[in-house]
Structures are given as structure tokens and as C-alpha cells.
Amino acid sequence: MDVLDAEFIAGAPGLEQLPPPVFAEIAFAGRSNVGKSSLINSLVRRKKLVRTSSAPGCTRTINLFRVRLRTEETEAHLDLVDLPGYGYARRSKAERKSWGPLIEGFLEQRPGLRGAVVIVDIRRGLEPDDAQLIEFLESIDVTPILVATKIDKLPASKRKPAVAAFRRQLNHPVVPYSSVTGEGRDLLWKRLLRVSSIEEAAAEA
Numbered sequence: 001m002d003v004l005d006a007e008f009i010a011g012a013p014g015l016e017q018l019p020p021p022v023f024a025e026i027a028f029a030g031r032s033n034v035g036k037s038s039l040i041n042s043l044v045r046r047k048k049l050v051r052t053s054s055a056p057g058c059t060r061t062i063n064l065f066r067v068r069l070r071t072e073e074t075e076a077h078l079d080l081v082d083l084p085g086y087g088y089a090r091r092s093k094a095e096r097k098s099w100g101p102l103i104e105g106f107l108e109q110r111p112g113l114r115g116a117v118v119i120v121d122i123r124r125g126l127e128p129d130d131a132q133l134i135e136f137l138e139s140i141d142v143t144p145i146l147v148a149t150k151i152d153k154l155p156a157s158k159r160k161p162a163v164a165a166f167r168r169q170l171n172h173p174v175v176p177y178s179s180v181t182g183e184g185r186d187l188l189w190k191r192l193l194r195v196s197s198i199e200e201a202a203a204e205a
């Protein structure tokens with residue numbers, strides 16, 4: 001699988017400002033600072049397509065990126081949507097309240113949405129906000145794709161047990177990931193291509 005092209009399409013502060021959907025879309029959601037933007041950059045192998053930050057809570061807009069990709073079978077476009085991070089305690093209550101509707105509104109209203117990647121820090125595991133989001137996705141029939149990121153921050157001997165514990169907690173497949181080493185990239189792409197109907201399930205090893 002090659003990413004031939006990746007470009008920023010739009011940054012929208014609200015649903016009304018988003019361009020209408022053109023291609024299949026995959027949303028990326030997770031707590032502020034969990035590594036969402038880094039994950040998207042790592043997936044498309046661009047260092048700076050999406051701005052990353054060491055100051056939590058910076059992304060306040062819905063950012064849409066378009067990738068053109070080539071698999072063994074086909075060429076296709078896919079839109080990746082970086083949603084605002086949730087759960088950042090230092091923002092005002094009013095501001096925090098406004099994310100729920102923005103994130104949920106997007107997930108509910110985009111007709112081209114094929115799945116939502118929910119990103120969790122392997123060292124923190126699933127937190128109540130994440131669990132709520134997964135429940136919400138299931139209630140609206142959007143497939144959650146769970147990613148445990150920052151796996152490189154665990155010593156090698158602790159990775160397998162941590163991922164196993166996470167899978168048990170969720171009762172759901174989890175993709176272990178590191179945006180630093182690229183571990184998990186191929187597996188996550190397989191899931192994304194399948195959920196977007198770009199490649200058949202049979203293509204998954």
C-alpha cells in the first residue's frame with residue numbers, strides 16, 4: 001500500500017464550515033495529547049501534514065486531510081478527519097461542553113463516514129471518556145477501530161502483556177501502534193482499507 005499524495009483540505013470550527021463529503025471518510029478521535037495528529041502523520045508517512053503539539057488541547061477545529069493511495073488492487077481516495085481532542089481539563093467548562101456536540105455531530109451526520117479510529121495511550125488504558133465514545137459509536141452503527149498508541153514508551157517486555165490486558169478490558173481487537181517507530185502501520189491500514197471498502201476482507205492476512 002502506497003500513499004501517493006496527502007493534502008490538507010479544510011479546518012472547520014463547526015459542522016457548517018465543513019466541505020461536503022466527497023470520498024469515504026475515517027475519523028480519528030481521542031483524548032487531547034494522546035497522539036492523534038502524530039498517528040495520522042505516521043500513517044501517511046509525512047512528518048508535518050498535521051501539526052502536532054506538546055501543549056495539550058491545541059486542535060479546536062475539525063481538520064480534513066485527503067489521501068490518494070494505491071494498493072495492489074486499486075487506486076483510491078480516502079479522507080482522514082482529525083477531530084478535536086476531548087477530556088482536556090484545563091479548558092473552561094463551557095468550552096468543554098461544546099466539544100461533545102461537535103464530535104458527536106460530526107460522527108452522526110457525515111454520510112460518507114466508514115469508521116472511527118479511537119486512540120488510547122497504552123500506558124493509561126481505556127478511560128471513561130473513551131468508553132463513552134465507543135458506546136456512542138456502536139449506538140450509531142459506526143465501526144470503532146481501536147488503537148493503543150505510544151507503545152514505544154513501554155519497555156519491550158511489557159508491551160505484549162499491556163496489549164493483552166487492553167484487549168481483555170475491551171473485548172475488541174486493538175491495534176498496538178507507535179508513531180515514532182511506525183509499528184502497527186500496516187495492520188491499521190488493512191483495517192482502514194477494509195472498513196472503507198477499498199479492499200476486501202479476504203485481503204486481510
Ligand SMILES: Nc1nc2c(ncn2[C@@H]2O[C@H](COP(=O)(O)OP(=O)(O)O)[C@@H](O)[C@H]2O)c(=O)[nH]1
Nearest residue numbers: 032033034035036037038052053150178179180
Ligand atoms: N514516544 C511517542 N510519542 C508520541 C507518539 N505519538 C505522539 N507522541 C507525542 O505526544 C505528543 C502529542 O502528540 P499529538 O500528535 O500532537 O497529540 P494530539 O493532541 O492527540 O493530536 C507529542 O509530543 C508527540 O510527539 C508515539 O507513538 N510515541
Ligand SMILES: [Mg+2]
Nearest residue numbers: 036037052059
Ligand atoms: Mg492534534
